[in-house]
Amino acid sequence: MSSDFDFGNFLDLKNQVILKINCIKLFQCLCNPKKSQKDISLIRDNILEDPISKSFSGFFDVILNLKLDNKDSILRAFPHLNLMIKTLNDNGEADAEILGTKQKLKENLSDFYIRIMDKDDIWVISQIHEFLESESDLATILTRILDLEVSDMGIISEVRDLLENKNSLAGLEALLKKLLSDEDRGFITGEERRILLDRGVKESFVNLITKESLKDLTPQNLLEDKLFLISFSEEMLNDKPDFIEKITENGVILTSTGAESKDGFVFLVLSKNEMSNSFFENYDQSITEVI
Amino acid sequence: MSGSIEPIVQGQVIFDIGQNIDKCFILQKGSIHIMNSKEEKVGGIGPNTMFGFTELVKGKFEHSTKAICVSSGTVVSFPSEIIKNKLEVYKEDSKSFLETLADQVLGKK
Numbered sequence: 001m002s003s004d005f006d007f008g009n010f011l012d013l014k015n016q017v018i019l020k021i022n023c024i025k026l027f028q029c030l031c032n033p034k035k036s037q038k039d040i041s042l043i044r045d046n047i048l049e050d051p052i053s054k055s056f057s058g059f060f061d062v063i064l065n066l067k068l069d070n071k072d073s074i075l076r077a078f079p080h081l082n083l084m085i086k087t088l089n090d091n092g093e094a095d096a097e098i099l100g101t102k103q104k105l106k107e108n109l110s111d112f113y114i115r116i117m118d119k120d121d122i123w124v125i126s127q128i129h130e131f132l133e134s135e136s137d138l139a140t141i142l143t144r145i146l147d148l149e150v151s152d153m154g155i156i157s158e159v160r161d162l163l164e165n166k167n168s169l170a171g172l173e174a175l176l177k178k179l180l181s182d183e184d185r186g187f188i189t190g191e192e193r194r195i196l197l198d199r200g201v202k203e204s205f206v207n208l209i210t211k212e213s214l215k216d217l218t219p220q221n222l223l224e225d226k227l228f229l230i231s232f233s234e235e236m237l238n239d240k241p242d243f244i245e246k247i248t249e250n251g252v253i254l255t256s257t258g259a260e261s262k263d264g265f266v267f268l269v270l271s272k273n274e275m276s277n278s279f280f281e282n283y284d285q286s287i288t289e290v291i
Numbered sequence: 292m293s294g295s296i297e298p299i300v301q302g303q304v305i306f307d308i309g310q311n312i313d314k315c316f317i318l319q320k321g322s323i324h325i326m327n328s329k330e331e332k333v334g335g336i337g338p339n340t341m342f343g344f345t346e347l348v349k350g351k352f353e354h355s356t357k358a359i360c361v362s363s364g365t366v367v368s369f370p371s372e373i374i375k376n377k378l379e380v381y382k383e384d385s386k387s388f389l390e391t392l393a394d395q396v397l398g399k400k
Contacts (some may be wrong), residue, residue: 005373
């Protein structure tokens with residue numbers, strides 16, 4: 001529930017300062033929710049009654065739904081609080097609150113690291129680093145690791161150990177790189193991507209190729225087997241109804257997309273063997289080799 | 292009709308000449324130049340300033356200037372309906388005064 005954007009109250013910097021300070025206080029309390037239950041309820045109510053917060057429906061709803069017995073609601077509040085704190089102007093009047101909170105959080109970072117038990121704890125730490133330094137590299141890497149939906153306790157422990165190290169950023173970067181290379185979902189990256197670009201496949205096609213489509217292929221296949229681009233229209237399927245069947249018999253479809261012309265399609269196909277090469281080279285003029 | 296926080300990057304056109312005025316803005320961080328159709332700068336916007344609404348005061352619903360971000364930052368945007376609704380309650384003499392101010396801001400007088 002929220003009302004119209006109240007630009008009059010928003011333009012009054014004093015109001016922005018009050019909301020910013022309340023957001024900072026709430027952020028700090030949510031880092032230790034069990035220790036700060038009374039404070040959280042009070043600050044939450046202050047924010048909900050604030051004339052500015054009502055002007056931002058997404059933020060308002062998250063704070064409205066913040067419940068101390070609901071961990072998800074607490075986790076959801078962090079990025080909204082960070083965004084508000086980063087956005088609100090204060091003419092330096094919130095500096096003391098920011099500095100004090102940053103100091104306390106920095107002093108307790110090692111305690112937060114030691115207490116990491118699951119991915120939610122890593123999420124909180126990534127949000128703390130974002131608070132300590134806007135657009136922090138460490139926060140970005142932690143979020144990207146979480147985006148891979150890691151739940152393996154071994155990886156969670158590795159993140160914890162790396163955070164406790166002096167050179168945590170380099171260690172976490174290396175871990176992310178390793179996790180990305182092991183990842184079997186999403187679009188191709190690294191070596192596979194480079195091979196196809198070097199072979200002359202347009203970047204717009206390479207960007208559409210998923211790891212799933214390459215699961216039965218080796219780098220050698222990608223490097224040496226013939227590649228064909230097939231551009232055809234729906235009408236063509238009337239003339240050759242078994243066209244797609246023949247393509248899948250003879251090749252591996254790396255990706256398919258709509259053609260620029262209406263009702264058209266483009267397939268990027270890797271040929272399976274010499275006999276398939278001959279098929280693609282002679283079957284239809286819509287098929288051209290990528291050289 | 293609530294507000295949204297939007298990042299802006301250097302070189303980004305926030306709105307262009309001829310575009311419908313769907314949203315108005317408050318610059319929170321960064322800086323913005325307002326350009327006329329000859330690509331001449333007619334104004335600069337600093338933090339905590341509202342912009343993108345001036346034509347509404349003249350009863351027009353299309354931008355007659357272009358806003359370009361010259362240093363990255365953040366804007367708060369909100370639906371232009373909010374300003375339109377506020378303007379509807381102004382009396383004729385107040386409207387005339389606001390229109391004169393709007394002309395000055397748009398560099399027409």
